[in-house]
Amino acid sequence: MLIGFVTLFGLSNTGSAFLECINSVSTLFAELYNMKTGQFIINGNKLTVHLVFCVVVLAGLVLGMYFLQATGFIFHSLVSAYADCLFFVFCIYTGRWLCKQLYLSGKLALFLFFTLLAGIGLAILKWCMVRYIFDHPYAGFLEVLRDTMPFFWSALVMGILLKLIRTSMQKELYDANAKAEQKESEFGLLQSQLSPHFLFNVLNNLYGISIAEHKRIPQLLLKLSNLLRYSVYGAKKQFVPLKEELEYVRNYIEFEQIRISDRLVLSTELEEIANHNIKIAPLVLIVFIENAFKHSKNTFNQAVSIDISLKISGNFICFEVSNSCAEEKSTDEVLNESSGLGLANTIKRLDLLYGTDYELRQTAANGLYNIGLRLKIKED
Secondary structure, three states, X not given: OHHHHHHHHOOHXXXXXXXXXXXXXXXXXXXXXXXXXXXXXXXXXXXHHHHHHHHHHHHHHHHHHHHHHHOOOOOOOHHHHHHHHHHHHHHHHHHHHHHHHXXXXXXXXXXXXXXXXXXXXXXXXXXHHHHHHOOOOOOXXXXXXXXXXXXXXXXXXXXXXXXXXXXXXXXXHHHHHHHHHHHHHHHHHHHHHOOHHHHHHHHHHHHHHHHHOHHHHHHHHHHXXXXXXXXXXXXXXXXXXXXXXXXXXXXXXXXXXXXXXXHEEEEEEEOOOOOOOEEEOOOOHHHHHHHHHHHHOOOOOOOEEEEEEEEEEOOEEEXXXXXXXXXXXXXXXXXXXXXXXXXXXXXXXXXXXXOOOEEEEEEEEOOEEEEEEEEEOEEO
């Protein structure tokens, strides 16, 4: 057993090769997703899935017993044989638990140690069952180890493999769903952020600047080009460097400054990001910034107030936007106005790409609408 597990999981390269093998197998199993059985296995109620699995395994073992009896094999005790079927299922779930708690958590050394310990513990438990429960007082430990434990150790390994395959299938399907949702969101976000109306206003302002301050035009056109390029090409990736996303945000803010002109009172505190490995879902931050500019302009205040800040805190990206809004409107009215298509799409993308690794807060009070977004950092 020791040689088998060291061969299976020993060195990191071997472990990687093993995972590649598991991924290949899981790819084949993932095709079941288009079938009702596959959907049930992956997305069904956990208790129901486990109960069905146990029934299927036990039914297969009992059927195997009857085939053995039909070929002339004699069981000393049917009660003992049925108990072995239950013990086999117990070994499967022991392997599954070890894989979930240790191997998938990256604790390879502990996984190897406790798997070997579990193998020995299961052998001792089986020996005690044979000797004391099923009344074989002269059964030797080595005899049980040689004659019956390979069968149950195979169940331990089976539990590990089944957990790895199911986890890999879930990850592949999760990634596939995320990519599909990303594709749908890109068009909605692009339409809401870079609409013809937005481009019309930008070009209108560029025309005015070209008459009064024509020297600024080349730089502004370059920024417009970068803005469009990032939206068309950069947004196709599932995650992009935070540094690139912030550059896009800065370009967008500069164009909005052109549109609002002297009414704008803008405060930005965007932390400089040097690490290219810090990633974020593309076009997430810009939706909240666009909403801030859009709704603050609809107030009757002489000045449009917008505060934008972003910083890294521990393992999280902390992003906040605050903008002026009409004081006479209730909190619910302000929140409903701010919940457009772009924001709805963004929340759906956040759910798919971050799961429980993000927190979004929206409040409106005292003529200010506030957004707080906390994202767990994605790294290569």
